[in-house]
Amino acid sequence: MHMMMYISDYVGDYQDMPRDFRKILVAARTNNPLVGVTGVLFFDQHKFIQILEGEKEPLHELVDKIKLDPKHTNFKLLMDCEIARRELSDWNMKAFDLTGQAGKDWSILEDFRDVYQATFKPSSQQIIVWLQRFIKDYPSFKRIEH
DSSP: OEEEEEEEEEOSOGGGHHHHHHHHHHHHHHHGGGGTOEEEEEEETTEEEEEEEEOHHHHHHHHHHHHTOTTEEEEEEEEEEEOSSOSOTTOEEEEEEOTTSOOOOTTHHHHHHHHHHHHSOOOHHHHHHHHHHHHHTHHHHOOOOO
16 A cells, blocks of 8 residues: 655636635546545645655555646645555545645755654654644744744
């Protein structure tokens, strides 16, 4: 089993986001089960954050298609790793729109990834719990500049 996590920037007009977000979800919920992919999608202001699970080859093919989607740019793969087991088996693309909250510095995810991968075995569920905590307690996660 394999997991991939990426972050990207939405390029559309902010007022079109609800419509585009729904289109993305409909496509994902229709197509992902056909290739055995499950996952979760977060949207915050103009930022997409997605965690996907599945077999390596179909998952990589899907992510290659996602990279080409004109609705976003600055695609950055944060994690691409083997996992012990699928943890999002009941998640046929759950989604969380966080636009009602203040924007966050999602670049902190890269720092988190580096520490996480050096310390833990990859786990989708652990990453989602961390993301939920990051969202809820964002002020305590702000980066301290030297």
